[in-house]
Amino acid sequence: MEFHVYESARAACEAAGVLLAAQITRKGDSVLGLATGSTPIPAYEMLVQWYERGVIDFDRIRTFNLDEYVGIDHKNPLSYHAFMQEHLFGKVNLRAENVHLPSGRSAMAGAAYDEKIRSAGGIDIQLLGIGRNGHIGFNEPAEEFTYGTHIVTLAKDTIEANARFFRSADEVPRQAISMGIGNIMAAKCVVLVATGENKAEAVYNTIRGPITPHVPASILQLHPCCVILADREASRLMRE
Ligand code: F6R
Numbered sequence: 001m002e003f004h005v006y007e008s009a010r011a012a013c014e015a016a017g018v019l020l021a022a023q024i025t026r027k028g029d030s031v032l033g034l035a036t037g038s039t040p041i042p043a044y045e046m047l048v049q050w051y052e053r054g055v056i057d058f059d060r061i062r063t064f065n066l067d068e069y070v071g072i073d074h075k076n077p078l079s080y081h082a083f084m085q086e087h088l089f090g091k092v093n094l095r096a097e098n099v100h101l102p103s104g105r106s107a108m109a110g111a112a113y114d115e116k117i118r119s120a121g122g123i124d125i126q127l128l129g130i131g132r133n134g135h136i137g138f139n140e141p142a143e144e145f146t147y148g149t150h151i152v153t154l155a156k157d158t159i160e161a162n163a164r165f166f167r168s169a170d171e172v173p174r175q176a177i178s179m180g181i182g183n184i185m186a187a188k189c190v191v192l193v194a195t196g197e198n199k200a201e202a203v204y205n206t207i208r209g210p211i212t213p214h215v216p217a218s219i220l221q222l223h224p225c226c227v228i229l230a231d232r233e234a235s236r237l238m239r240e
Contacts, residue, residue, distance in 0.1 A: 001220065002227045003207060003238070009195035009231040010042050016127060016193045016229055017046030021056050023125045023189075029060040031117075033126030033184070034088070035137070036065065036080045039193050040127055044087040051092040058094040062120050064113075065101040066128070066137035066184075070151060070175040074103070078165055102149050102177040110149035110177065117183055126187035130194050133157045134202045134215035138178040141214045147182035151175055181219060189225040192217065194234040203230055204237035 006012040020043060023030050034040070050056045065080060074081035081101055089099055102113045117123060128136050133155055139146055140155045153175055154162075163169035184190065194203045206217040207228065213219075220226045230238075 001207060001223075003235075004227070004229050005235045005238075006229065006231050009233075012195055012229045012231045012234075013039060013042035013193055014046050016040065016191050017043035017050075019189075019191050019227065020047060020125060020127065021050055024056045024058070024061060027124065028057065029062065030124045031062045031064065031120045031122065033123040033179070033187055034063050034065045034084065035127045035129050036067070036083045037129045039129035039195060041087055043127065043193070047088065048091045058092045060098075061094060062098045063094065063100065064117055064120070064123060064179065065099075066126075067152075067176050067178040068101050068103050069173040070105055070177055071173050102179060104177065105151060105175075107150075110151070113149040113177075113179065114183065117179075117186075123183070123187035125189045125191060126184055128184070128190060128192040128217075130192055130199055130202050130206065130217050131155075131158055132161055132198050132202055134205055134217045136181070136192070136217045136220075137184055138176045139181050139184075139216045141216060143213060145182075145213045145216070145219060146178075146180035148180045149177065149183065150180055152178045181216060185219065185223060190220060190223050190227070192220065192226065192228045193230070194228065195231045197233040197236065199230075199234040200236045203228070203234050207238065 068080045072079045159172045205215040
């Protein structure tokens with residue numbers, strides 16, 4: 001695992017943008033695994049700027065998102081479909097047929113998403129945020145690691161954390177469909193960004209703790225190419 005600390009949250013997130021841009025530069029038909037939430041926004045802003053300046057081109061890039069809420073229409077501004085449209089898809093020359101987000105409630109929908117990832121040749125670089133409880137891609141703490149794309153029941157902590165996007169915690173969907181840990185681990189390279197004091201424990205447990213499904217991100221200790229980018233607050237416990 002590589003671990004890099006930045007003075008500001010913005011710098012940590014922009015560094016993730018650098019790694020994604022490098023991947024796009026080196027392989028024009030790369031498969032990107034993308035995340036939503038507050039953390040990746042500066043990385044997407046950087047990608048949009050480099051696209052506008054002609055530095056990177058998305059014409060042949062394929063993307064797979066980690067997750068989507070269940071029970072929210074894709075046109076709803078709070079859906080992850082809408083989030084991606086607003087922050088990246090609507091601003092660069094990605095082809096509509098090349099962008100993918102999981103959706104649906106059935107096991108079939110999950111298996112079909114896994115198959116799409118496989119037939120694209122697998123994910124070259126997977127961007128991740130991290131939940132306060134150590135979740136990645138909404139794979140919540142559990143007794144076992146999950147493998148493929150599946151329906152998850154969001155943890156109370158995640159519902160509380162995401163209530164900031166909704167009018168109240170009551171409106172946060174209780175379920176999401178998520179690419180499982182297996183798909184994340186199969187990515188050729190993983191870039192996890194963690195910012196803010198409330199991620200410090202999750203960062204410490206991910207890097208220094210035991211590998212356990214109770215801290216889903218801890219499995220990244222076994223990934224052959226995992227880069228963790230954190231700001232000073234999120235890395236506080238690593239210095240003690
Ligand atoms: C979203 C996702 C989640 C978030 C996590 C952190 O696609 O996969 O695991 O990365 O909940 O969210 P933020 O960045 O809003 O703190």
